[in-house]
Amino acid sequence: MTQPPFDPFDQPMRPVHLPQAGPPQGSPYGPPQGSPYGPQPLGFPGQMRGIDQQTSAVARPGAVVAAFVLWLLAALIWPVGTVVRELAEQGGFVGFGAVMTLFATGCLAVGGVWGAVAFLGGSYYARIALCGGYLVLGILAVAAAVVASRSGGTEAASWAVIVLRLVLPAAAGVLSFLPGTRHYFAGNLG
Secondary structure, eight states: OOOOOOOTTOOOOOOOOOOOOOTTTOOOOOOTOOOOOOOOOOTOOOOOOOOTTTTOOOOOOOHHHHHHHHHHHHHHHHHHHHHHHHHHSSSSSOOOHHHHHHHHHHHHHHHHHHHHHHHHOOOOHHHHHHHHHHHHHHHHHHHHHHHHHHHOOOOOHHHHHHHHHHHHHHHHHHHHHHHGGGHHHHTTOO
16 A cells, blocks of 8 residues: 655644533532622632732831841941941051951942842842841951950940941841731742
8 A cells, every 4th residue: 555645735733623621511610609700611610719819019018128228237337337447447458458358348248238139129038148147247246346345445436336237237137027027028938
């Protein structure tokens, strides 16, 4: 037996008649009575819940905005504080250590600002990372306070920077976990 030659213009696909979707005969599902969403096609067990249809964004609490401002200030106090301390104690940037300290605190500030922006966007993990990161930095600030208290020749500007480095993240952390902020961060866990 021989086959006819291949015809490129021939339609190899033929329509297939599949059974139509819908409930089997005698199904209890049908359009709900008095539905505000109109009649439902047969085959669907019911409508979505009201909470599933809510598409409006959650309003940002005022505590989140206040915490965002404090997180920004906490991030910026590290490089600005380094400049203030070097100018108050040394009269300028003397040596390689001062420049590297400014570079390191500038990198901390970039990470802190990035985390604060993600925090303002509702990121649950940014909130946790900011608090954890500033817990470690708070230990460094306490160590700086201990060293400054033992040296005795610490200027008032240096003490102000040390206190701000301790107080700003603590206040921002408290505002970040107020009870009114929980719902705002609960929707963005991923």
